[in-house]
Amino acid sequence: xQIGEVAERVGLSLRTIRYYEEVGLVRPSAxxxxxxxxxxxPDVARLNLVKRMKTLEFSLEEMGDxxxxxxxxxxxxxxxxxxxxxxxxxxxIIDRLSMYRSAAEQRCSALRAQLETAEALAADLRTELSxxxxxxxxxR
Numbered sequence: 001x002q003i004g005e006v007a008e009r010v011g012l013s014l015r016t017i018r019y020y021e022e023v024g025l026v027r028p029s030a031x032x033x034x035x036x037x038x039x040x041x042p043d044v045a046r047l048n049l050v051k052r053m054k055t056l057e058f059s060l061e062e063m064g065d066x067x068x069x070x071x072x073x074x075x076x077x078x079x080x081x082x083x084x085x086x087x088x089x090x091x092x093i094i095d096r097l098s099m100y101r102s103a104a105e106q107r108c109s110a111l112r113a114q115l116e117t118a119e120a121l122a123a124d125l126r127t128e129l130s131x132x133x134x135x136x137x138x139x140r
Contacts, residue, residue, distance in 0.1 A: 001038065001039050001040075001044075002036055002037065002038060002039075003017055003018075003028075003036070003037045003039065006039045006043070006044055006047065009044060010044060010047045010048055010051060011051065012047065012051060017047065020047070020050055021037075023060055023064070024064060025046075025050050025060070025063055025064060025067060026043060026046050026047055026050065027043075028043060029042075029043055046067070049067070049070075050063055050067070053066065056103075056104055056107040056108070056111075057107065058103075062100070062103075065096075066097075066100050069093050069096055069097050069100070070097075072093055073090070073093055073094075073097070076090055076093075
């Protein structure tokens with residue numbers, strides 16, 4: 001699929017997708033003879049993952065590192081010889097992946113706390129607005 005369809009499906013702008021390609025977070029699976037980017041489902045899934053990381057305020061460097069870890073794990077699954085050559089490498093990758101999971105969970109907790117604060121403010125404002133409307137009706 002072309003970049004416009006991908007942008008619509010993922011909810012990112014064309015410019016953002018091109019930027020993510022420029023910084024190496026995503027690569028189109030192919031290009032047409034005219035040079036148009038073509039994306040496959042794994043590319044869409046990768047962009048969705050990048051979008052989630054962005055929501056949790058991961059830096060571009062963190063995103064790139066995490067994507068690299070996931071790519072290496074995926075490559076290892078396809079190539080069992082990798083584990084034979086470097087038995088500790090997979091464990092190290094999993095440890096680093098666990099670090100990112102912890103960071104994501106911490107950021108989710110912080111966002112939940114922020115949401116609770118925002119909801120409390122909205123409730124306070126609803127209460128005040130109702131009070132002011134009642135007061136305005138009584139004053140008529």
